[in-house]
Amino acid sequence: MSADDVTLLLKAVSRGTAGARARLIEAVYAELHRMAEAKMRALRPGHTLQPTALVNEAFLRLVGNQDQLEDRAHFFGAAAKAMERVLVDHARQKQALKRGRGVPRVSLHDVHAQSSDAHLDVLAIHEAVTALEQESPELAALVRYRYFVGLTLEQVAEIDGVSLATVKRQWTFAKAWLYDRLGA
């Protein structure tokens, strides 16, 4: 998919053309998936992918210098969903791998680090955010930006063209909603 195609898609999304958004997400997903694969091959075990960087790089590749503010918001919205899928795919793969044979050995250090972190896992957030989307697409988008792309609140405010205070309030709310859901 070339930069021009993506720009056309962005225009279509702006006009509200049916199905354009889904196609945009597909296009971005394909690119992110490809990039993530390439990077994971190049990286050594133990490295961490930076979703923010991936998405930004995808933006450069697909939209490049034809950057318009509105396009940017559409792009990042689509990219957040696409990134979510990349991460969910990966988490599922990893889970399958753990259940199957040929499991890479996990050192004691890794186990300790993970359990003490009690981190939220990708699949749980994915499930919760999908539910949240039913109630509020806006908040779901915010959660995706934060969890799956790693944007700061300031960056979210800039992309969505809203004030930082608003985003902060939304974030506090969304987090409370999420923790309630995940704790249940």
Next chain:
Amino acid sequence: MNSGEQRREIDLFHEVLEQRPDRRDAYIEERHAGDPELIERLRRLLSGHHRAEESKDNTAVIASAHGVAVIDPTPGWIGPYRVLELIGEGGMGVVYAAEQVEPIRRRVAVKVIKLGMDTKEVIARFEAERQALAMLDHPGVARVFDAGSTHAGRPYFVMELVKGLPLTEYCAKHRLSLRDRLQLFMQMCDAVQHAHQRGIIHRDLKPSNVLVAAPEGGRPIPKVIDFGVAKATASRLSERTLFTEQGRLIGTPEYMSPEQAEMSGLDVDTRTDVYSLGVMLYELLTGVLPFDPQRLRSGGYVEIQRIIREDDPPRPSMRLSEIGRIESSPRDDARLQARHLRGELDWIVMRAIDKDRTRRYESASALYKDVERYLADEPVFAGPPSVVYKLRKFVKRHRFITFAMASTLLAGVVGVAGLTIGLINAREAQALADRRADNALVAADFLQKVLFHVDPENGGGRLSLREVFDIASRAVGEDLSEHPEVEASVRESIGVAYRRLSMFSDAAPHLRRSLEIRRELLGDLNLQTARSLIAMAYLLFEHEGDIDKALELLQQARASYEANGLTGTSTEAWLLLDVGIISLAGDKLADAEEAFMRSAGLLTARRDAEHPDVSRPLRGLAMVALRQEKYDRAEGFAREAVRLCAGEGTEYIGARAKLVLAYVLIENREFDEAARLLAEARTQFARTVGPLHVRMAELDACLSTLHLRRAEYADAEFVAGRCETVRRDILSTGHWALLEARLLRQRARLGLGQVEASERELLRIGDEAEKLLRNDHPLMIAIASARLDCAHELGDRSLSATRTERLARMRERRAERLRENRPSGSP
């Protein structure tokens, strides 16, 4: 739920949060009595909120493909520090304002690794960074007070919390005069240089990272903050993840150097910081940026790159005359005006922001010094941008020179005229003493002619110091032709001055001519001629890498020693040591071995076998054996060298001996002892020569090698980077030792998986090395070997095959040459 309802619910929830924690439940009940559904929802949200708050240290997670990277919630405490607020976020760390309670109550800044980024490698890197920052002790840099790790094991360190205004705001608010602005700027340069000398590159210098604090009634002090944030992230982030670059794309690309904007992530060095300093100076002088931010940001990133790489910003004076005047400049006479900037300040700024970093100031201190010279009304080194011929024309037009310049040169030449030469033998001494008085007068005359025959009424520009030397260079041939002995001395002085200014191609003709004159006048075998020969040899060796020619000159010097009865003295032993060192650098191992052996023999005979000085040739012998891969022999010599330096006053040579032993031990895979020796040597060098020194760089090269052998790539990269920084600062651009540092760094990056970047940089290193070194030189072989590994990593079979073959050929050739193993001079 529609968005209106959603907003309302968010508002209602925040109303709850505004209540005291213990009253919130009751508040929900009272406020929404009659709406049980809403009450239930708010309660659940509140419990979710509390859970989110409780998880504090390990909550918000960005899941990522290989693990987790985390957005930190503000923690309550980090170690014994109570966290007040988030004040900054870098690639891998976050910075909080915090309060320290004991032993003193004060506010501090605490930097902690982001949760989820705390992989072993990042922790190592963070630790290395902390140690480096702890070495910074400069009023212009926020100080590091303390370090530790949280109960969850995340390392943090505690810094001085700087209160002040961002640089540009401060200048605007206080309407600083030109002079005050420049002085503030110099302090910044000094702080940055201080960091560079310790191997820390900032990479994100901009006004918001320079806070100006003005103590009550005191002089304002700029403090550079966020030091090392970018550097610390470099090895992980660079071209692979684009974080820093992206962060800046979203923030401010205005201060980014072209090489940084390229996003290749390659090889960003201290000159990147020089560029950013230059942009800030531009802004301080004109109130605007070199590139209009609006235009810069109107295009996408590709356009940003293009502008930074290709567009030439107008000179500051031109820009200021367009604008009229700076809003924030003082109203009175001190107002910033275009005419103040024209000429030297323009040159200084334009040189600092040159797109080609080789034409920039080579260091922050060079920039500092030029601003200082400007303020002292001395000529600056920066000239009108680009071409040298333009400069020469300028000299012809404006034959006007300031007194300061004259006196600078005067000091040099009078020094030459009164020279006392160390190696004069008794017979020569009397005759020389008679001539010296005459010569001093001739030298003074020369100065008058050269420096004052220019017309001060003529022309408005001042000349750069370089131009003064250029004038002297030309005049010396004409005016002193009658007094060749003085001419030789003056030329030697000028040659040495050029060399000190790193202007080697200018130094060479003077040193050469000085040598010619002395040869002709005093003969090949005169000791002054020998002095010229040795000076010339070192110029050729150190700066042009011409090892063969350097050795030839040393042989000639040796002949004159012989003629003057110095054979067999310790003086000759030192010369032999030089011969050995230069031969070794040229991989002429048999010659080096012979020279070191003879030097050791002479020193042993002249002093005693146990004298610490004997360790010097022993060190050389150890290096020769190491190169011949005779490791046991090498270890024997090196241990003996270390043993001789046990006594007092031998710290420096002792450290050098330990360095050599460490190299040998690394080859013998005795890593622990090598590490211990290097630590000792570091302490000793630190006490004797300080951090910015060739020896410290050598030590870092060795330490980096050790890390590489131990597969500690992040450390290896950090140390090699530090080595490179120091060498860049003190060696000429084309020096082979610089290539060695760059090679080590790429080796480390290869280990870190940054294959494509290494491949590109190794190619460059290889090209540059080819110009300097013989094809079978060990450094060439090391480069070829790194490139082979690169091909393997890239998985390119045919490339691997080609490079394997090439490497094999080089090794073969070297083995052949070493098998012959006889001095190059013998048949």
